[in-house]
Amino acid sequence: MLVLNEADTRAALPWGDLIEALRVMFRDGCEMPVRHHHDVAVPGEEAATLLLMPAWQPGSYIGVKMVSVFPGNTGRDLPAIHGSYLLSSGKTGQLLAIIDGAELTARRTAAASAVAADYLAAKDARRMLMVGAGRLSLNLIEAHACVRPICEVTIWARDARKAEATAAQLDLPGVTVAVSTDLEAAARQADLISCATLSSQPLIRGEWLKDGAHLDLVGAFKPSMRESDDRAVERASLFVDTRDGALSEGGDLVQPLRAGIIAAGAVRADLAELAGGRHPGRTEPGEITLFKSVGAALEDLAGAILAFERSRPN
Template sequence: MLVLHEGETAQALKWAELIDAIERMFRSSCVMPVRHHHDVAVPGEANATLLLMPAWVPGDYIGVKLVSVFPDNHLRGLPAIFGSYILSSGKTGKMLAVVDGGELTARRTAATSALAAKYLAREDASDLLVVGTGRLSLNLIQAHSAVRPIGRISIWGRNPANAEKTAEDARALGFAVSVSTDLESAVRTADIISCATLSHEPLVHGAWLKPGAHLDLIGAFKPTMRESDDEAVRRASVFVDTRAGAMSEAGDILQPLKAGIITEADIRADLFDLAVARHAGRTSAEEITLFKSVGAALEDLAGAILAYETAMEPFARQEA
């Protein structure tokens, strides 16, 4: 059985190949049951959560991501979240690989946003703003640069020091990145605004979005959280990764729905529709587009398969 740790997982998931793999998976016959959430008692501490995200392509591969969230791990100097992905044969059930869950999740999340941008951002989009300074920020820079001619990149965060650190890391990878301290001004000039935060209140205001802008929302993952205001949803053509996920978890969609700002019919398409050309995506240079992602198990499966097959290539060549 193959075991891919964090660095090996990253090495096996090149951006262009990962974006293509996720696109193919959205076109496939992948089966994706609803994810499982289980409360786990931890005596004397806050309850933990066990999440299971299964998916399979009949006769091909079966996979499940296992994620544990232990909120009080900071008391013992450990991360709150641990995750692994188990990939098995869809023909025999034989376990094939264990893939680092954190790296897989981060990279597939950014790659999915880039896939959406391929359909929804202007083809000449060159000015990228990343809102948030967490783990995903570097991945978003790399992923969006794989699908659009990004030339100017800025980063905004609540803590300017964290933003500068992220910018330094991006520069070390060869990207020209600056730190923005004025979010409104940065949004007003950006072609793509990619938000990866844990905000409970809107950060990006619809009035700031210029004609032709693409707003990518991936951070807020609960109905009580949001990164955009009602005006952003009102002005934009709205797209989601999956309708089921958006209608159960995405505060950026659920809150304006509840307020009557939009209806379910205002969600133009999801990535299934875009991938199979049931919807064309962006329809004009002036259109403002909004993409809300909450994550889908098929994205993890696509990444795990790619990582496994890429890592096994040298052995296949030796046998040949």
């Protein structure tokens, strides 16, 4: 049985291979039950949460991601979130690998956005704005640079020091990086905007989006959270990773749906339809596109299979 730590997992998931693995998995599909969400009592503390996200390809692989969220860990100087991925044989049930869940999640999330951008962003998109400076920011920049000729990256975060720290870590040949404190000015110039924040209020406004821009919304994974305003949703052609997930969990679409700003039918395609050639993606040079993701278990399965097959002994 393989055990892949954070560094092992990162090394086993190079961007090009991971992006293609997700594209194929979305195209071909897999069995993906609704995720399990359980409250776990912790005596004397706020309850913890256990998340179980299974997916499988019959006769091939079975995988499940286990994530625990213990709010009380903040007082113990421990991470609140822990996660592992268990990959088993779909023929025998034998456990094949335990993979670092946090690194797998971060990389597959960015790769899914890159798959979407390959269909939705302008072919000549060169200027990227990264909104947010958390763990996902570097992953998103690197993944998008694999599918589009990004040569200028601007990073904006509420804490400019975090944006500076993220900029200092970015090392992509031929790519210049800068930090901006003027979000509107940076957004108006960007060909591709990627947001990965925990914001509960809109950050990107539709009036800022230039013709042909692509907006990638990765944060705001609860209905109460939001990274874009109603005008952005109104102006853009809307795409999602999965309809069930994005239309029930992603605040950027859930809130305008509830307000009657858009209807569920406004979503033009999901990643399965894009990867399967059932929708062409961007159709006009000046079209504004918006992709909203909340994550799906098939992304974890695709990444775990790739990591296992690249790492197992010959």
